[in-house]
Amino acid sequence: MDLFEYMREQKKETESPLASRLRPTTLDEMVGQQHIIGKDKLLYRAIKADKLSSIILYGPPGTGKTTLAKVIANTTSASFRQINATVAGKKDMEDVVNGAKDIMASMGQRTILFVDEIHRFNKGQQDYLLPYVEDGTIILIGATTENPYFEVNKALISRSVVFELKPLEKEDILSIIKTAVYDTKRGMGNYNAVIDDDAAEFLADMSNGDARNALNAVELGIMTTDAGNDGIIHITLDVASQCIQKRVLRYDKDGDNHYDTISAFIKSMRGSDPDAALYYLARMIYAGEDPKFIARRICICASEDVGNADPCAIQVAVSAFLAVERIGMPESQIILAQACTYVATAPKSNTAYHGIELAMDYVAKHRTAQVPPYLQDAHYKDAAKLDRGTGYLYAHDYKNHYVKQQYLPDEVVGNTFYYPSDNGYEETIKKHLYRIRKEAEEDNEE
Numbered sequence: 106m107d108l109f110e111y112m113r114e115q116k117k118e119t120e121s122p123l124a125s126r127l128r129p130t131t132l133d134e135m136v137g138q139q140h141i142i143g144k145d146k147l148l149y150r151a152i153k154a155d156k157l158s159s160i161i162l163y164g165p166p167g168t169g170k171t172t173l174a175k176v177i178a179n180t181t182s183a184s185f186r187q188i189n190a191t192v193a194g195k196k197d198m199e200d201v202v203n204g205a206k207d208i209m210a211s212m213g214q215r216t217i218l219f220v221d222e223i224h225r226f227n228k229g230q231q232d233y234l235l236p237y238v239e240d241g242t243i244i245l246i247g248a249t250t251e252n253p254y255f256e257v258n259k260a261l262i263s264r265s266v267v268f269e270l271k272p273l274e275k276e277d278i279l280s281i282i283k284t285a286v287y288d289t290k291r292g293m294g295n296y297n298a299v300i301d302d303d304a305a306e307f308l309a310d311m312s313n314g315d316a317r318n319a320l321n322a323v324e325l326g327i328m329t330t331d332a333g334n335d336g337i338i339h340i341t342l343d344v345a346s347q348c349i350q351k352r353v354l355r356y357d358k359d360g361d362n363h364y365d366t367i368s369a370f371i372k373s374m375r376g377s378d379p380d381a382a383l384y385y386l387a388r389m390i391y392a393g394e395d396p397k398f399i400a401r402r403i404c405i406c407a408s409e410d411v412g413n414a415d416p417c418a419i420q421v422a423v424s425a426f427l428a429v430e431r432i433g434m435p436e437s438q439i440i441l442a443q444a445c446t447y448v449a450t451a452p453k454s455n456t457a458y459h460g461i462e463l464a465m466d467y468v469a470k471h472r473t474a475q476v477p478p479y480l481q482d483a484h485y486k487d488a489a490k491l492d493r494g495t496g497y498l499y500a501h502d503y504k505n506h507y508v509k510q511q512y513l514p515d516e517v518v519g520n521t522f523y524y525p526s527d528n529g530y531e532e533t534i535k536k537h538l539y540r541i542r543k544e545a546e547e548d549n550e551e
Contacts, residue, residue, distance in 0.1 A: 123324040124317045126291045127284065128172050130179050136316075137277040138169055141268045148268055155181050157217065159238055159245040161253045161262065164270030165362075167315030170248040173270075174219040177246065183215040184208050190225035198233055205242050216243055223247035224256035231258040238264055272314025279309045281316050285323045286340070298327045298338035304345035311349050322348040363394075370445075371402055375410040379449040386438075386445055396437045400426040403444045407451075414454035414529030421447045452529025460523040467520060474514030504548065507541040 129135050132152060135142055142149045151157045157177065162170040178185040186201050205216035218234075220226070237243045238261065245265060249256060253267055273281075285292045286300045300323070312319035326340045326348045333339055366385055373381035389399055400422070407422035425444035429437040483494025498508045511518060525535035 122321070123285055123293065124320040127281070127288070127320060128175060130176065132176055132180070135169065135172065135176065136281055137273040138173075138270055140271065142173070147266075152177055152180055155183070157181065157183075157244060157246075159261075159265040161223070161247045161249065161257060161265045161267045162270060163249055163251075163253050163267055165272055165315065166250055167312075167317035168270040168272060169316070170270055171221060174221075174246050174248060177217065178219070181217060183217045183244065185217050185219070187219040187221070190220055190222040190230075193220075195230070195233070198230065202234075202237050202242065205237065209242060215241070217246060218243045219246045219248070221248050222250075224249040224251040224253070228258065231261055235260050235264075273316055274314070275309045278312055278314070278316060278319050279305055282308055282319055282323055285320050286327070293324065293327050296327050296338060297332070297336065298330075298340060300326075300340040300345075301342060304340050304342045307342055307345050308349060318349065366392075367399075367402060370399075371406055371410075374403070374406050374445060374449040375453065377449055377453065379446045382445045382449045383442060386441060390434075390438050390441070396429045396434055396441060397426070399441055400429045400444070403441070403448055407448050409458045410453055410455055411448055411451045412454045412457040412531070413534055414452040414526065414531045416530060418448050418451045452531075454526040454528050454531050456524055456526050456531065463522045467517070467522070471516070474516040476514060477511060480512065503545075505541040505544060507545055509542070509545045509549065 132142060132149060140146070142152075148160070162173060164170055174187070178187075184205070186204070188197055188201065201216070201218055205218070208214045208216055220234075223231075234243065234245065235258065238245050245261070247253070247257065247261070247265070253262060282300065282305050286298055287294045289295050308319050308322050312322070322345065323340070326344045327338055329348075330338050330340065330344055366388055370382060370385035370389065373379075373385060386399065390396070404419065404422040404426055407418040411418040422444050425440050428440045432440065478492050479494060479496040481493045483489070483497075488494055498510045500506050500508055500510075502508070513520070525531045525538070527535065
């Protein structure tokens with residue numbers, strides 16, 4: 106280490122962000138995540154025994170993924186290397202691998218490679234690591250905010266144990282906040298600051314399980330607030346609210362929370378729970394989701410889950426979509442709320458969805474059947490010479506505007522694709538079809 110590197114490391118201790126300075130260095134200092142690092146848990150035992158295999162740490166920001174990797178670095182006898190997938194290139198990976206080979210050959214020492222944001226690696230980069238993970242040259246610790254089963258090479262996943270970190274509990278965040286304010290070694294205890302209980306409660310609640318956001322707010326509050334007449338910096342509720350003005354939502358438009366939230370939104374409408382539907386709608390709007398995307402999902406739900414039980418549902422949904430396009434936010438949230446509550450409270454039927462599924466499956470599995478000649482297009486000269494349209498029965502010429510006639514091709518006759526339910530308007534449809542078919546049969550018998 107040269108002089109400049111030494112000075113840089115010294116400055117880090119005093120000038121790095123509070124969240125970095127307060128990072129735990131041992132397992133016993135870790136807050137939360139007891140479901141994976143409790144003293145009776147596998148990961149805790151593996152770290153303590155220094156017998157770690159390749160692992161993937163998966164969870165939202167601020168839950169301790171990097172912190173846990175740092176703890177492992179401080180605990181293990183293995184060589185520890187760290188790279189960030191957002192900036193690391195092939196040369197960086199080659200340097201790590203070559204260094205790991207040399208250390209293994211000369212000292213018989215393993216190398217643990219921590220890859221932060223591993224989901225940022227492309228397939229080629231992940232493939233490059235695979236043989237060295239397989240032969241034990243490298244023990245991989247990958248950290249990701251994205252679902253690893255979607256974003257990480259399946260071969261790497263199969264050779265790793267996935268540990269999911271959960272958002273920290275409010276009590277955990279409170280403990281971290283108090284340490285940050287009053288700890289004189291790594292926290293901000295030397296600033297002579299105090300934090301009111303209601304301010305700490307507010308920050309713990311608003312951070313949504315993300316310790317980093319809470320610590321950033323604490324640091325901002327202390328650094329920008331003047332001391333009172335008593336010489337003490339008071340972090341009040343008013344100060345705290347200014348430092349974290351908007352609740353932090355774990356919502357990435359390309360990540361898990363996006364898909365989980367829209368999934369819950371759709372299922373709430375399908376399940377006829379307007380309150381839950383509005384809640385998830387609000388979460389999406391608050392996080393800045395594209396309102397047109399939300400409107401499209403409401404349209405799909407209106408057909409897939411309501412269908413002909415309430416044919417007006419699709420009309421409301423499509424009208425909402427068009428209105429959202431033309432009006433924009435914030436007013437569009439009212440339109441979306443109307444549409445989603447209409448769909449949520451409408452009678453439900455998925456018979457249209459099942460009907461097209463059955464029909465598509467039949468078409469995929471059977472050869473294309475010929476349309477009966479009397480149903481074929483006859484709007485051209487000499488069509489009759491080809492027997493096109495001959496014998497077609499015009500439904501409006503008959504009672505109830507219905508006449509019994511074979512519409513399906515001969516090969517398909519006997520298959521039913523649409524089964525009207527007993528819900529909503531579909532009950533009327535079901536009764537109508539039964540009545541006109543029964544009366545047509547009775548008339549034929551006469």
